[in-house]
Amino acid sequence: MGILKKLEISSPNAPMHNFLDIQGDYAVLGVNNAAGEVLVFERNLGGENNWGQSKVLTSPIQTEGDAFGWAVSISNNYILIGAPYDDENTLEENFLSDAGSVYFVNLMSPTP
Numbered sequence: 001m002g003i004l005k006k007l008e009i010s011s012p013n014a015p016m017h018n019f020l021d022i023q024g025d026y027a028v029l030g031v032n033n034a035a036g037e038v039l040v041f042e043r044n045l046g047g048e049n050n051w052g053q054s055k056v057l058t059s060p061i062q063t064e065g066d067a068f069g070w071a072v073s074i075s076n077n078y079i080l081i082g083a084p085y086d087d088e089n090t091l092e093e094n095f096l097s098d099a100g101s102v103y104f105v106n107l108m109s110p111t112p
Helices: none
Strands: 016-023 026-031 037-043 051-057 071-075 078-083 101-106
Touching (some): 026 071
Antiparallel strands (some): 026 037, 071 078
16 A cells, blocks of 8 residues: 555645544645645545645634634535634624634535
């Protein structure tokens, strides 16, 4: 058994977390940069047996230190993304020091 494909990320010099999940034709990867990102890879995108990057997911309110993408999980067409140090409530208006958030993303949504 050998390496099938090395995933190439769109965020150069961004260290990756160990937060990766895969299901079927999709893989999601949390990236540790200033505000955090989640990269979505799709099998056979860019050629047979290739894993091409199809989306970059970011927090709706990008705040450095929220650690968006600290945890990721994919199931069917849905991705859960953890941001353990997010400071705002769901209306993004009340400061709640490091209360944390979980974002629910529909993978089939036309926008990232």
